[in-house]
Amino acid sequence: MTKPASSPSAPKLPVSLAANPVLSSWVRFSADGHVTVSPGKVEIGQGIVTALAQIAADELDVDIGRVQMVRATTAGSPNEGVTSGSLSVQQSGRAIRQACAEIRQIFLGVAADRLGVDIDALEIKDGTIAGPGNIRTSYWELAGDVSLDREAMPGAVPKRSTQRTLAGNSVQRVDIPDKVFAHRRFIHDQPLPGMLHGRVLRSELSAARLVDLPEDGARAIAGLVAIVRDGNFAGVVSETEDGAEAALKALRKSATWSAGATLPDESALADWLKAQPAEHVIIDNKTASGTVAKTRTMRRQYSRPYLAHASIAPSCAMAQWTQDRVRVWTHSQGVYFLRADLALVLKLPLENITVEHMEGAGCYGHNGADDVALDAVLLAKAAGGRPVRVQWSRQDEMSQAPFGAAMAIEIEADLDAQGEIIDWRHSIWSNGHTARPGRAAQPALLAATELANPHPRYIATNPPQANGGGADRNSIPHYDFPSWRIECHRLLTMPIRTSALRTLGAQGNVFAIESFLDELATERGEDPVAFRLRHLSDRRAQDVIRAAARRANWKPDKRTGVGYGLGFARYKNTGAYCAVVAEVEGAEDISVKRLTIAIDVGEAINPDGVVNQIEGGAIQATSWVLKERVRFDKERITSNTWSAYPILRFSEVPEVQVELIARPDMEPLGAGEAAHGPVTAAIANAVFDALGVRVRNLPITRDGLIAAMELAT
Amino acid sequence: MPGIRFRLNGVETDVDADPDRSLLDVLRGQLGMTGPHFGCGANECGACNVIVGDRAVAACDTPLWSVADKDITTIEGLGSAQKPHPLQRAFIAEQALQCGYCVSGILMSAAALLMRNPSPTGEEVRGALDRNLCRCGSHNRMVRAVLRAAAEMATQ
Numbered sequence: 021m022t023k024p025a026s027s028p029s030a031p032k033l034p035v036s037l038a039a040n041p042v043l044s045s046w047v048r049f050s051a052d053g054h055v056t057v058s059p060g061k062v063e064i065g066q067g068i069v070t071a072l073a074q075i076a077a078d079e080l081d082v083d084i085g086r087v088q089m090v091r092a093t094t095a096g097s098p099n100e101g102v103t104s105g106s107l108s109v110q111q112s113g114r115a116i117r118q119a120c121a122e123i124r125q126i127f128l129g130v131a132a133d134r135l136g137v138d139i140d141a142l143e144i145k146d147g148t149i150a151g152p153g154n155i156r157t158s159y160w161e162l163a164g165d166v167s168l169d170r171e172a173m174p175g176a177v178p179k180r181s182t183q184r185t186l187a188g189n190s191v192q193r194v195d196i197p198d199k200v201f202a203h204r205r206f207i208h209d210q211p212l213p214g215m216l217h218g219r220v221l222r223s224e225l226s227a228a229r230l231v232d233l234p235e236d237g238a239r240a241i242a243g244l245v246a247i248v249r250d251g252n253f254a255g256v257v258s259e260t261e262d263g264a265e266a267a268l269k270a271l272r273k274s275a276t277w278s279a280g281a282t283l284p285d286e287s288a289l290a291d292w293l294k295a296q297p298a299e300h301v302i303i304d305n306k307t308a309s310g311t312v313a314k315t316r317t318m319r320r321q322y323s324r325p326y327l328a329h330a331s332i333a334p335s336c337a338m339a340q341w342t343q344d345r346v347r348v349w350t351h352s353q354g355v356y357f358l359r360a361d362l363a364l365v366l367k368l369p370l371e372n373i374t375v376e377h378m379e380g381a382g383c384y385g386h387n388g389a390d391d392v393a394l395d396a397v398l399l400a401k402a403a404g405g406r407p408v409r410v411q412w413s414r415q416d417e418m419s420q421a422p423f424g425a426a427m428a429i430e431i432e433a434d435l436d437a438q439g440e441i442i443d444w445r446h447s448i449w450s451n452g453h454t455a456r457p458g459r460a461a462q463p464a465l466l467a468a469t470e471l472a473n474p475h476p477r478y479i480a481t482n483p484p485q486a487n488g489g490g491a492d493r494n495s496i497p498h499y500d501f502p503s504w505r506i507e508c509h510r511l512l513t514m515p516i517r518t519s520a521l522r523t524l525g526a527q528g529n530v531f532a533i534e535s536f537l538d539e540l541a542t543e544r545g546e547d548p549v550a551f552r553l554r555h556l557s558d559r560r561a562q563d564v565i566r567a568a569a570r571r572a573n574w575k576p577d578k579r580t581g582v583g584y585g586l587g588f589a590r591y592k593n594t595g596a597y598c599a600v601v602a603e604v605e606g607a608e609d610i611s612v613k614r615l616t617i618a619i620d621v622g623e624a625i626n627p628d629g630v631v632n633q634i635e636g637g638a639i640q641a642t643s644w645v646l647k648e649r650v651r652f653d654k655e656r657i658t659s660n661t662w663s664a665y666p667i668l669r670f671s672e673v674p675e676v677q678v679e680l681i682a683r684p685d686m687e688p689l690g691a692g693e694a695a696h697g698p699v700t701a702a703i704a705n706a707v708f709d710a711l712g713v714r715v716r717n718l719p720i721t722r723d724g725l726i727a728a729m730e731l732a733t
Numbered sequence: 734m735p736g737i738r739f740r741l742n743g744v745e746t747d748v749d750a751d752p753d754r755s756l757l758d759v760l761r762g763q764l765g766m767t768g769p770h771f772g773c774g775a776n777e778c779g780a781c782n783v784i785v786g787d788r789a790v791a792a793c794d795t796p797l798w799s800v801a802d803k804d805i806t807t808i809e810g811l812g813s814a815q816k817p818h819p820l821q822r823a824f825i826a827e828q829a830l831q832c833g834y835c836v837s838g839i840l841m842s843a844a845a846l847l848m849r850n851p852s853p854t855g856e857e858v859r860g861a862l863d864r865n866l867c868r869c870g871s872h873n874r875m876v877r878a879v880l881r882a883a884a885e886m887a888t889q
Binding site: 065067190192197201203205206211260330331333379380382628635636638639662668669673675 | 754758761762765767768770771772773774775777778780807808809812813814817821824825828830831832833834835836837840856858859860862863864865866867868869870871872873874875876
C-alpha cells in the first residue's frame with residue numbers, strides 16, 4: 021500500500037494509530053449487532069474505558085450499549101505502551117476517533133454501492149445505514165463483506181464537536197454497576213479452572229540475602245504443592261489460599277537472612293539526597309535580552325519525602341505454563357512492556373509469552389503489579405501446568421513496591437530594587453522517577469534481582485523533557501521570567517527503590533515554585549493572584565486562576581486560625597491547566613476545609629469523569645501533604661501497615677468544588693494528574709496565611725509544623 | 734469437627750472449617766463469595782466489611798467461631814442488578830467511585846449505618862465510614878450517595 025508523502029500540511033495519523041495502523045486491531049463489528057473496540061490503554065480506576073467507548077460510539081453513530089470494550093492483551097491489542105501520564109484520551113482517544121471516522125466512511129461507501137444511492141444521501145443511526153425511500157442496511161449486515169484488515173489512511177475527518185452527541189457529555193461509567201453489585205471484575209476475584217495459590221517470601225530487611233531456608237515446617241502444611249527457591253527468591257504453591265499463607269508463615273519462621281543494605285537517614289533526607297553521586301543535567305536555560313541590576317538574591321529549599329502508592333488492594337497476578345509458553349494475567353499498566361521484561365528474565369522469545377490485562381484496584385503509577393506478575397510466572401513453573409494466583413501481603417505492598425522518589429529542590433531568584441524577578445534558578449536532587457519495565461536491556465522487576473543469577477537493580481531514570489520529564493517535570497516555570505536556569509541531579513545510587521508515582525516530579529516542583537512565588541508576593545505586599553497573573557501571558561492559565569479566585573471569593577476576610585492559599589500549574593507545561601484555592605484551619609494540626617479548583621483539560625470527553633478525576637487527585641494530594649511519608653530505619657522500610665502509613669480518612673476530607681472550563685474544540689489534555697501540584701502548593705500557602713509559618717518540607721504534619729516554626733525563629 | 738452454622742444473606746449455611754479461620758477466608762475461599770475484598774488482613778482498611786447482626790465488621794479480623802448462629806450479610810446479599818439496594822442505585826447515580834475496590838466494604842458500612850440511623854447527617858456518614866479507606870479520593874461522592882439513598886429510603 022502506498023502512502024502519501026508526508027509534508028507538514030498533509031494530514032497525519034494520530035501517534036497510536038500510526039504505530040498500529042490496521043483498523044481491525046481497533047474495531048470489529050459482529051453480525052449480532054455489537055461493535056468491539058480494542059484500545060491499548062487499560063482501566064486503572066480512571067474511567068478511561070467509558071471515555072473511549074463514548075468516542076467510538078459517537079464517531080460510528082451507534083448506541084453506546086452496543087460497544088464492547090476489550091481488555092488489552094499482547095495476543096492482539098494495539099501496542100500503546102503504558103497507560104500513564106494522563107495521555108490515554110490524547111493517544112488512544114484520538115486513534116479510536118480517527119479509526120472510527122475512517123471506518124464509518126468505508127461502510128458508507130460500501131452501503132452506497134449496495135443500495136445504489138449517493139453516499140451523501142445516507143445517514144447512520146445506531147448502526148443502521150439508511151437512505152431515501154426507506155432503503156437500509158447496517159454495519160452488522162455488511163460486517164462480513166467489509167474487511168477492516170487494512171491500514172488506516174490519513175484524511176478521514178472526524179465529526180466536529182457540535183456534531184457529537186456522546187463525547188462532551190457525562191455518560192455513566194460502564195464499569196460502575198459491576199463494581200457496586202460485586203460482579204467479578206477485579207483480577208483478585210477471578211477464579212481460573214484448577215487454580216493454585218502462591219505466596220512469595222521476602223525479608224523486611226532491604227536487599228537481604230537468604231542464607232538458610234529449612235523447609236520442614238512448610239512441608240508439613242496440608243495442601244502444599246511446591247516450595248520454590250532460586251537464589252534469594254523463595255515461595256510456596258498450595259492448593260488453597262490459606263494453605264499458601266500457612267506455608268509462607270512456616271517458611272518465614274525458619275528462614276535466616278543476612279543483614280540488610282544500609283538505608284539513608286530519614287531525618288536528614290535532603291542532605292542525603294544532595295550528597296549522593298549524581299548525573300547532572302541542564303534541563304533548560306533562558307537568557308535575558310537586557311540586563312537589569314540585581315539588588316539581592318533570595319534562596320529557599322523545599323523537600324518532599326518518599327511516597328507510597330498504597331493502593332487499597334495488594335498486587336495480584338496469575339500465570340499458567342504450557343510447556344515453554346506462559347500466559348499471564350495482570351493489572352500492569354503496560355502489557356507489552358511487562359512481556360518484554362518477562363522475556364528478558366525467562367530468556368524466552370516474546371511470542372512464547374502472552375500477557376493479558378485484568379482490572380486491579382486504583383493504580384497511581386508503577387506499583388507492584390509488574391513485580392507480582394513475575395512472581396506468579398516463577399511459582400507457576402512448579403505447578404505442573406496449573407494456573408497459579410499470587411497475591412502480595414499488605415506489608416509487601418507498602419514496602420517492596422517502588423516508591424515515588426523523595427526530592428530536594430532549591431530555588432534561587434535574583435531580584436531588582438523593586439523586588440521583581442530578574443533571574444530564576446531551580447535545582448533538583450532526586451532519584452529518577454521511572455524504573456518501569458520493558459524499557460531497557462535489563463529487567464526492572466523485583467524478583468529478577470533476587471534470582472541465583474540476579475540482574476542488578478535497575479536505577480531509576482527520568483524521561484526526557486519532550487515526554488514531560490521525570491524529576492524535572494514542571495520545573496521549567498510557566499511564568500514569563502526574563503531568564504532562568506533549571507538543573508536536575510539524578511542520583512546514581514538507589515537504596516530505596518523508586519519509580520513512577522502520579523505526576524512524577526511535578527508535585528514537588530510545583531510545590532516549590534508556587535511556595536516561592538507566594539513568598540515573593542508576600543514580601544512585596546502584593547496579592548498572590550495579581551502577582552501570578554502579572555507574570556503569565558498564557559490566557560488559558562490566566563483563565564483558570566481567575567475562575568478559581570472568583571469561585572472562592574478571593575480573598576475572604578481574615579479570620580483567626582483560617583488561611584487561604586493559591587496554587588497553579590499547567591501539568592507537564594503542555595497538559596491540563598489547574599488553579600486551586602485552599603482553605604485551611606487549625607493550629608497544631610492542619611485540616612483542609614475546602615479546595616476550590618478551576619480546570620481546563622481542553623476537550624472533556626466525559627465532564628463528570630474529569631471532575632471525578634480532579635476531585636480524587638485533589639483529595640489524594642491532600643493526603644500526601646497532610647499525612648504521607650514513607651518511614652524507614654537503617655535497614656528496613658517500617659511504614660508497612662496502614663497504621664504506620666496513614667492516609668486521609670472520610671472525616672478529614674475537604675469539600676472539593678471543581679469548575680470545568682469548557683473547551684470542546686481544543687485538543688484533550690488529560691486530567692488524572694493535573695491537581696496534585698497545585699493542591700499541594702495551595703495548602704502550603706494557606707498554612708502560611710493561617711499561621712504565618714512557611715512549611716518547606718512535606719508533609720505538613722504536627723511535627724512538620726513544629727520543625728518549620730523552629731527553623732523560622 | 735462439627736460445622737459452624739450461620740445465616741449468610743438469608744440462607745442457612747453450615748461450614749466445616751477450623752473455627753479460628755477468618756470469616757473472610759471462608760467467604761472468599763470455601764464459599765466462593767468474592768464481594769468482600771482482601772485489603773490488609775488487619776482490620777485497618779474496611780475493604781472486607783460485612784454486616785454481622787446490625788454491625789459492619791471486618792471479615793478478615795472476625796474468626797469463624799464468633800459468627801455461629803449469627804446473621805451475616807455481604808455485598809452479594811445487599812442487592813442485585815435486578816433488585817438493587819437504594820445504596821447501590823445511589824452509588825451509580827452519583828458515580829461514587831473510581832476504582833471501586835473499596836466499595837463493597839463501604840456499601841456494607843453505609844448499610845449498617847442506615848439500619849441504625851435512617852436519616853444521618855453528612856457528618857454522621859463520615860463518622861460511620863471513617864474506618865473505611867479509599868485511595869482514589871471518591872469520599873465526597875460516596876457521602877453524597879449515602880445521603881441520597883437515605884432520602885430515597887425515607888420516602889418509601
